[in-house]
Amino acid sequence: MQVASKMMGIFFLIGLVSTAVADEPATPGSGNLDSAAMQEMMAKLGAPGKPHEHLQAMVGKYKTTSHWIVPGKDEESVDEGTAEFKPILGGRFVTQHFQSTYDGQPMNGFGIMGYDNAAQKFVGIWIDNMSTHILHTEGQLDEKTGVMTEKGTCSSPAGPMNFTLTTVPTEDGFVFTLSQVTGDTEAEMGKIKYVKQ
Numbered sequence: 001m002q003v004a005s006k007m008m009g010i011f012f013l014i015g016l017v018s019t020a021v022a023d024e025p026a027t028p029g030s031g032n033l034d035s036a037a038m039q040e041m042m043a044k045l046g047a048p049g050k051p052h053e054h055l056q057a058m059v060g061k062y063k064t065t066s067h068w069i070v071p072g073k074d075e076e077s078v079d080e081g082t083a084e085f086k087p088i089l090g091g092r093f094v095t096q097h098f099q100s101t102y103d104g105q106p107m108n109g110f111g112i113m114g115y116d117n118a119a120q121k122f123v124g125i126w127i128d129n130m131s132t133h134i135l136h137t138e139g140q141l142d143e144k145t146g147v148m149t150e151k152g153t154c155s156s157p158a159g160p161m162n163f164t165l166t167t168v169p170t171e172d173g174f175v176f177t178l179s180q181v182t183g184d185t186e187a188e189m190g191k192i193k194y195v196k197q
Contacts, residue, residue, distance in 0.1 A: 044117070048091045051115035051122065054141060055094045058085045061197045062173055068190035070103050077103040083194060088112075102130065113137075122148065137165060145169075151181075163189075172196055 033041065064081040081100025088095055098109040109128035116123045119138075126135040131154075139150025145168075152163040162181040167174050173194040179186040 046092075047117075049115070049117065051141065052091055055113060055115065055122075056087060056091055058094055058174075059087050060085060062194040063197060064098070064100060064192050064194050066100055066102070066190060066192045068102055069188065073103075077101075079107070081107070098128070122150065124150070126152075135163070139165070 062083045062085075064083050066077070066079045066081060068077040068079070070077050079101040081098065083096055083098045086095050086097075087093070093112055093114040096109070096111040096113070098107075098111070100107045107128060107130060109126060109130075111124060111126040113122060113124035115121070121138050121140055124137040126137065127133075133154040133156070135152050135154040137150045137152040139148060141148050147169070148165075148167040150165040150167075152165055154161050154163075164179045164181055164186055166177045166179075168177075170193075173196045176192045176194065177188060178190050179188045
């Protein structure tokens with residue numbers, strides 16, 4: 001019932017915008033759109049396209065091997081795990097459920113990734129049981145190499161933390177690398193190899 005109410009509210013707002021725009025005649029360079037043009041624009045912005053096909057190619061189940069650099073320890077934490085990517089909302093977004101360990105402790109994570117047609121970039125969020133913050137990401141795909149490069153930001157007691165996230169395709173999956181950015185330097189924190197099952 002609440003979902004239906006929210007949806008009606010969204011459609012009501014879109015209707016108000018369309019009506020307001022329709023009441024003002026469109027003039028060249030004014031940025032005003034008539035109702036039909038607004039509907040056409042919204043349809044294009046809401047439709048999955050080629051970038052979303054890239055996300056759909058990630059859908060499936062994976063075995064993972066993680067290599068994490070643990071602060072204060074000489075040896076990496078090497079951990080086996082699993083991940084599953086699922087499509088949602090008509091292929092507009094893909095979710096990831098991740099299960100593994102980190103330095104002997106259970107690690108569970110959840111992410112959502114999509115492509116924002118208006119902003120023309122990939123966007124996402126990541127949460128896990130190792131923290132209480134939300135990592136916000138955005139980036140671009142190199143269509144020739146298939147490499148995705150993203151920038152991520154989350155909160156910390158010392159202020160915003162910045163990251164570079166890189167996803168490189170392999171024959172049987174992909175390799176994800178997380179690096180922390182401090183000023184002009186990047187320090188690799190860990191790497192996860194995903195092998196599709």
